[in-house]
Amino acid sequence: MRGSEHWIHMEFFIQQLINGITLGGVYALIALGYTMVYGIIQLINFAHGEFFAAGGYMGVILISWLASQGLHPYACLALALALSMGYCALLAMAVERLAYKPLREASRLAVLLSALGMSIFLQNGLMLTQGVYDKGYPTEITSGGFEWGLVSVSYMQIFIVGLTATLLVGLNILVFKTRIGRAMRATSQDKVMSALVGINSNRIISITFAIGAGLAAAAGIMVGLYYGSVNYSMGFVPGIKAFAAAVLGGIGNITGALIGGLIIGMVEIFAAGYISGEYKDVFAFIILIGVLYFRPSGIMGENIDDTRV
Amino acid sequence: MADNITPILELKNVVSAYGRIKALKGISLKVFPGEIVTIIGANGAGKSTTLMTICNIITAVEGDILYKGERINNIASDILPSMGLCQVPEGRRIFPRLTVMENLDMGAFFRKDAADIKHDLERVFELFPKLRERRKQLGGTLSGGEQQMLAMGRALMSSPKVLLLDEPSMGLAPLLVKQIFDIIRMINSQGVTVVLVEQNANLALQCAQRGYVLETGTVVMEDEADKLLTNPDIRKAYLGE
Ligand SMILES: Nc1ncnc2c1ncn2[C@@H]1O[C@H](COP(=O)(O)OP(=O)(O)O)[C@@H](O)[C@H]1O
Ligand SMILES: [Mg+2]
Numbered sequence: 205m206r207g208s209e210h211w212i213h214m215e216f217f218i219q220q221l222i223n224g225i226t227l228g229g230v231y232a233l234i235a236l237g238y239t240m241v242y243g244i245i246q247l248i249n250f251a252h253g254e255f256f257a258a259g260g261y262m263g264v265i266l267i268s269w270l271a272s273q274g275l276h277p278y279a280c281l282a283l284a285l286a287l288s289m290g291y292c293a294l295l296a297m298a299v300e301r302l303a304y305k306p307l308r309e310a311s312r313l314a315v316l317l318s319a320l321g322m323s324i325f326l327q328n329g330l331m332l333t334q335g336v337y338d339k340g341y342p343t344e345i346t347s348g349g350f351e352w353g354l355v356s357v358s359y360m361q362i363f364i365v366g367l368t369a370t371l372l373v374g375l376n377i378l379v380f381k382t383r384i385g386r387a388m389r390a391t392s393q394d395k396v397m398s399a400l401v402g403i404n405s406n407r408i409i410s411i412t413f414a415i416g417a418g419l420a421a422a423a424g425i426m427v428g429l430y431y432g433s434v435n436y437s438m439g440f441v442p443g444i445k446a447f448a449a450a451v452l453g454g455i456g457n458i459t460g461a462l463i464g465g466l467i468i469g470m471v472e473i474f475a476a477g478y479i480s481g482e483y484k485d486v487f488a489f490i491i492l493i494g495v496l497y498f499r500p501s502g503i504m505g506e507n508i509d510d511t512r513v
Numbered sequence: 514m515a516d517n518i519t520p521i522l523e524l525k526n527v528v529s530a531y532g533r534i535k536a537l538k539g540i541s542l543k544v545f546p547g548e549i550v551t552i553i554g555a556n557g558a559g560k561s562t563t564l565m566t567i568c569n570i571i572t573a574v575e576g577d578i579l580y581k582g583e584r585i586n587n588i589a590s591d592i593l594p595s596m597g598l599c600q601v602p603e604g605r606r607i608f609p610r611l612t613v614m615e616n617l618d619m620g621a622f623f624r625k626d627a628a629d630i631k632h633d634l635e636r637v638f639e640l641f642p643k644l645r646e647r648r649k650q651l652g653g654t655l656s657g658g659e660q661q662m663l664a665m666g667r668a669l670m671s672s673p674k675v676l677l678l679d680e681p682s683m684g685l686a687p688l689l690v691k692q693i694f695d696i697i698r699m700i701n702s703q704g705v706t707v708v709l710v711e712q713n714a715n716l717a718l719q720c721a722q723r724g725y726v727l728e729t730g731t732v733v734m735e736d737e738a739d740k741l742l743t744n745p746d747i748r749k750a751y752l753g754e
Binding site for chain 2: 383386387389390393394396397398399400401402403404405
């Protein structure tokens, strides 16, 4: 008896671990947008969560429409994913151009307020065009999965983790191995010197917003698939949790965003599983406050910062 | 220099300001192709501001900046390197978290000619063998002298026509300073026009053909370098006599 009880505990633990990785990966994808933008222009882009919401909506709209055109469900998903990421990338570039670029020489507070305004504007835009009610996601695309005793892994989770990993590897290659990635890192380190070697920093800033929003859009679709629906205000809470993840990892640091996202995801899932589901949202905020109080530079803070954007 | 040659770089009554405070109060100077021209002056005279204004990091509020006869006041900073106008700024400004190799690559950021870039890289490694040894190291971990070499190497990767150097000797040991100045002469002998800003007036005037003396945002004297070197006023004010 004792042995089997032990196994139940073990399986429960493994299940939580898998769920934690899934959710943590999603937070990491959103956190990357905060951290990359912060790395380049030292702005906390409060509107970032709205790209996540917009991506979730564009995803469900496209999946439904493509399915009605008779496309294979996987093709629908892949195409919707790519198009939503592209849409949010363009949206973010437009937001940056309209709301942040004119304030390049202004105080940080002015830009921050502009970001808050943009967040409200985008969220209300989504509400006015898509309504206040939840919009269901066609979750049957990725239904089914594996089971080992009490541990179950849905195809959806495999899809989410696999896609997250792919995007992270892709981003890593982009930032650390390509010419444009070098220019992004150079711009974040010294804008004057970047200009003196011929880098157009406005272009780099624009690209950074596009990449961050594209990743957030992918996260929005994953969350839609995972929870089965999207809502116009869905960007707010995951946005703050991902922000907490970025701060925990060390804002401006790409590896930090990944670690922070995984930790926040794990803590949330384990807290819900072992303490209480009702308070699961609280833990990210406790971590955020704790980090800001005890170690504002985060885990990958200033001393080991060679993976900053 | 003969009057019938067009200067490759010319400033006409350039005024530049930080907020309401004018740092350059109408500077005029000419640099002819192939020259080494030095700008000397005390700390705070406006030497760095002059170079930053030429590169449009600080936009001139009055006056004309001409490069190869064309007014460049309104050309964005990030376009100038591709036109052949490059600067090694004060303090070197190495990208600290890029490797030495990546720093050098940034110098060639705007270039597409892969074969020529490779050739220039070899040339930089020949001038500064240390950089080859340290190419995988982060820029921020180099010593001051190595950072100066990297900064100059990075500028050479842009294949400049005119190279603006801001206090390349700053903070370096005498032996390194000599080495850096030898390399400045070598770069110049290979056809690069050099504008050399220095507080070390003695060294700068020995290296340059002509010099300008800057005092609180104004050119107070210009002459052949050897004449400035023997000018009693200059010797008293800038050469510590
Ligand atoms: N970023 C700045 N903001 C305000 N004033 C500045 C700034 N940089 C330089 N100055 C002022 O402009 C003048 C010229 O400075 P600078 O060009 O750096 O002199 P130099 O290079 O000859 O030492 C000085 O009075 C200096 O205090
Ligand atoms: Mg200076």
